[in-house]
Amino acid sequence: MTATLDRPSPAAEAPADLVARLRKTYAGGRTRPEAWRRQQLERLRALLTENEGELAAALYADLGKSSSEAFITEVGFTVNEIDVALKHLSAWMRPERVSTPLNAKPAKAYVVREPLGVSLVISPWNYPVQLLLAPVGAALSAGNCVVLKPSELAPATSAAIARLVPRYLDPEAVVVVEGAVPETTALLEQRWDHIFYTGNGTVGRVVARAAAEHLTPVTLELGGKSPVIVAADADVTTAARRIAFGKFLNAGQTCVAPDHVFVAESVHDELLRALAAAIEEFYGKDPAQAKDFGRIVNDRHFARLAGLYDGGGFGRTVTGGSRDPETRYFAPTVVDEVAADAPLMGQEIFGPILPVIPVTGVDAALARINAGDKPLALYAFTKDEDTAQHIIAGTSSGGVTVNHTLLHLTIPTLPFGGVGESGTGAYHGRSGFETFSHRRSVLEKPAGLDVKLLYPPYSALKDKLLRRVL
């Protein structure tokens, strides 16, 4: 499938014209049949698998992402999501019969999932393939037309996607618009049937305000300071390895990365030693040479991280701390005894600096966590199920993984999303299909049989009967 040549390139097409064109496609019913949805999902899958090399090269150019990491967290992850949708699409699309109360009988009641219409997906730079194309897959599975707005801060990936999408996907229904704030602002002025935004909360508010103008529903996949609790009974060596994995993947630029660690005093020293050992095991003595350690996305974020680190407010640097502005290398860094008012604790770190905070026990950690915003993720390390349940019941977050990091988001049967400051709405697996669908209630009554009890004029007898049956 290739784009026809007589159509203006998306860049040249005014946003209002683009939306009008997609509305026409949608109104024509082309995107509704299961066959079209399947074909688009298969084409999206082919886009990813046939161009893995080009996408990996773009991810390396933008983020220094290794090809293994690009496969695990971007291409492979998104292909998995598509495969789940392909496997379950028929079942998801099937009308869902529901029971009817006795007083409504005879009747048939069911819920149909209908597409929302023309959707906009705005994505960030940190996982610029996954965070764009996984929601797009969900939108297509639900039968939507969709406009993709990649992040301008991952320009190589944005360009690759803009080149590939028209070659693979239906150009009358799926369009990429590249650009930065002005282009996104112009898109946000249009009327959409759904806006799916992933990124920071400041822009999340801009998106929500724009959507409110048209009463457009939004999914906001935001971030926050996702904490880790290491309880006194944790398997500390394994915990350290799993925390280091989640923290230093993509050089810490992961929305669900462990932001900071609360550790029980009794295992504090052991955890610090184990974290330093895990970092060396993963990235060697000089992580600057490690092929699997990424780079900071741009100078602005590099300067922000340098400022957070140089701002101090912690006891000592356990490991790391070095950096190189030329290559935007920031060493995997662990800092200890971080004060509550340290700059590192004032915002989502979103980089390879891990503050460790000794606490007297789990409840002290819970009090600290609950004093802040609800995070996107929370991680608890303990061998005791009661302790795990105590932590889960005593906090709120978008999701939780016990005894590992990040992995809850890889389970397609678990909805992925935030709560409060970390976002609203969810996707992955069926949740993505639901997000881009309207659950439409249908009641079918037989045509002839007409019980007149409901109609006026009402009498004392009718009133009495109605009170009994309603």
Ligand code: NAD
């Ligand atoms: P970003 O700067 O790439 O911005 C995201 C998108 O918003 C881009 O497409 C950008 O063009 C657009 N944008 C930026 N400013 C805008 C404005 N003023 N008006 C309209 N559009 C605008 O990415 P980011 O926000 O730096 O991403 C990092 C943040 O995203 C972190 O907070 C992270 O935790 C969060 N995040 C969340 C998830 C999740 O799934 N919940 C995933 C990744 C990142």
